[in-house]
Amino acid sequence: MLRDALEGKMGIRIALIGGGAAAVSFIDSLLRHAESFERDVEICIYEPGNLAKGQAFGPDLDCALLNLPNGSMSIRTHEEDHFLRWLESQPIRHHLAYSGPDPADSFSPRRFFGQYLEANLRVCRETAEQRGWKVSVHEETVIEVAEAGQGTLLVRTGCEARSYTHVILAIGAGSPADPFQLKGTPGFHANPYPLADVLPGLRDPHAPVLIIGTGLTAVDATMGLLHLGHQGCITMASRNGILPQVRAAKEKKPLSHVTEERIQDQVTLGGVLQINTVLDLLQEELKAEGSDIETEFSWFHPSISASDHLRYQLERPRSNPLQSILSRISFDLGDRIRYFLSGNAARALASHTQRMKSLQSPMPERTARKLLAAMDSGQLSVLPGLTEVRFQSKAFLASIADEEHGVHFVIDATRTSPGATHGRSRPLISSLRSNGYTTWDLSGGLRVEPRTGRVRLPSGDTHPRLFAIGEITAGATYYAGSLPAVNRGADAVASALACMHSR
Numbered sequence: 001m002l003r004d005a006l007e008g009k010m011g012i013r014i015a016l017i018g019g020g021a022a023a024v025s026f027i028d029s030l031l032r033h034a035e036s037f038e039r040d041v042e043i044c045i046y047e048p049g050n051l052a053k054g055q056a057f058g059p060d061l062d063c064a065l066l067n068l069p070n071g072s073m074s075i076r077t078h079e080e081d082h083f084l085r086w087l088e089s090q091p092i093r094h095h096l097a098y099s100g101p102d103p104a105d106s107f108s109p110r111r112f113f114g115q116y117l118e119a120n121l122r123v124c125r126e127t128a129e130q131r132g133w134k135v136s137v138h139e140e141t142v143i144e145v146a147e148a149g150q151g152t153l154l155v156r157t158g159c160e161a162r163s164y165t166h167v168i169l170a171i172g173a174g175s176p177a178d179p180f181q182l183k184g185t186p187g188f189h190a191n192p193y194p195l196a197d198v199l200p201g202l203r204d205p206h207a208p209v210l211i212i213g214t215g216l217t218a219v220d221a222t223m224g225l226l227h228l229g230h231q232g233c234i235t236m237a238s239r240n241g242i243l244p245q246v247r248a249a250k251e252k253k254p255l256s257h258v259t260e261e262r263i264q265d266q267v268t269l270g271g272v273l274q275i276n277t278v279l280d281l282l283q284e285e286l287k288a289e290g291s292d293i294e295t296e297f298s299w300f301h302p303s304i305s306a307s308d309h310l311r312y313q314l315e316r317p318r319s320n321p322l323q324s325i326l327s328r329i330s331f332d333l334g335d336r337i338r339y340f341l342s343g344n345a346a347r348a349l350a351s352h353t354q355r356m357k358s359l360q361s362p363m364p365e366r367t368a369r370k371l372l373a374a375m376d377s378g379q380l381s382v383l384p385g386l387t388e389v390r391f392q393s394k395a396f397l398a399s400i401a402d403e404e405h406g407v408h409f410v411i412d413a414t415r416t417s418p419g420a421t422h423g424r425s426r427p428l429i430s431s432l433r434s435n436g437y438t439t440w441d442l443s444g445g446l447r448v449e450p451r452t453g454r455v456r457l458p459s460g461d462t463h464p465r466l467f468a469i470g471e472i473t474a475g476a477t478y479y480a481g482s483l484p485a486v487n488r489g490a491d492a493v494a495s496a497l498a499c500m501h502s503r
Contacts, residue, residue: 018170019047020054022470025075025490027124033498042134052121057114063227071104077487107364144431169468174416175423180389195224213413214238241384246313247362248320257284273340291321306382335450417444418472453493
């Protein structure tokens with residue numbers, strides 16, 4: 001009764017911490033539940049910079065492409081072509097053919113998606129105002145979330161503290177990792193973005209460059225250098241030297257072995273699932289689809305070169321059995337598998353994070369072909385075994401597989417998980433821990449209840465008013481189709497709030 005009286009007095013006030021794609025998707029979803037709410041809603045977005053588009057989708061070089069085709073980019077779970085339809089209505093639509101003849105299967109420059117997000121946030125704010133709702137933006141950094149009493153939460157910034165009925169964590173990526181403590185060293189760039197601003201600062205187009213990391217960010221940095229006509233040698237290096245795989249065609253054929261029923265059957269009496277059980281089911285699925293199991297798994301051997309693996313994939317365009325199977329595992333089933341994995345199994349899976357990310361966050365075929373051409377020409381090397389980078393005598397020395405490589409410039413393309421960030425979200429993350437709100441998985445992701453997005457407390461219960469969506473729930477591993485995962489989380493939170501406050 002007290003809660004109802006309080007909310008009736010102050011209304012439904014939602015603090016949305018983070019103003020990127022996850023925030024836009026959430027507001028759009030909440031508005032589609034608007035008829036369910038018995039009271040007006042106020043949404044306060046906390047975002048000190050890059051509202052809507054975030055860093056990922058800001059103005060940049062056109063070689064920085066989306067990693068999902070246009071026809072699969074959307075802020076709406078059930079409207080995959082939402083972005084494509086917007087794009088086709090814009091004067092920029094001639095760019096649809098940037099990486100392929102079919103607009104739906106093409107990969108547009110990421111900055112266009114940023115414009116789409118900005119446009120949709122404007123529409124959301126206008127729609128909210130027409131309904132009597134209010135959407136405001138505080139260009140402030142949140143440093144703490146705490147209990148405020150009487151069933152509300154306090155959101156504190158460096159400027160002031162405000163009370164809300166609900167708080168939603170939609171924090172983006174973590175900070176640059178800087179694994180070799182090079183910050184402040186001449187010639188070291190802690191973040192490659194925006195590529196258009198950072199890469200021209202290398203000045204010498206013939207200088208050798210080291211890119212720390214071999215994931216999608218490293219690919220972006222490499223493509224940016226090639227796009228700008230860099231002539232010097234480029235080395236991408238990491239501990240594993242694993243490149244993102246080439247995006248294969250999306251299949252709709254249902255899985256016959258990695259299914260809800262088979263997973264449930266394999267859960268032991270102790271309520272846990274072993275990693276070998278999951279691998280056995282995966283192998284059964286590969287065999288049933290006519291794939292050679294030994295061949296597919298052989299590419300995971302550390303001795304396989306990145307160029308050989310890339311060439312193998314490009315010789316079989318749009319076909320990748322392992323990637324195809326993983327992409328067809330539903331979000332719900334994926335959540336169940338992760339939930340039932342034993343502690344040892346979860347640790348074993350976490351040890352293969354980079355392999356999983358390479359499968360689940362692939363790159364466009366056009367990008368892969370440009371990388372392979374640069375590798376074949378000798379300009380680009382992709383190497384495993386990076387153990388040290390140090391500054392010495394006005395240059396850098398990198399230890400890679402027991403060999404010393406001298407370079408003039410170093411670009412860090414690695415990032416921490418949101419939970420381990422050293423950036424502006426660090427005080428907030430620390431407050432969540434110290435105030436006893438959070439538990440984290442082995443990949444550094446915040447544990448939430450998938451059905452509602454409520455944050456799981458250390459006790460195992462869920463917090464009734466604290467929610468999380470987006471990258472903070474994924475940690476070091478951002479699972480297949482990151483934008484669809486964000487949308488799903490946004491829908492879950494919006495549905496939960498609508499159920500709580502239905503007429």
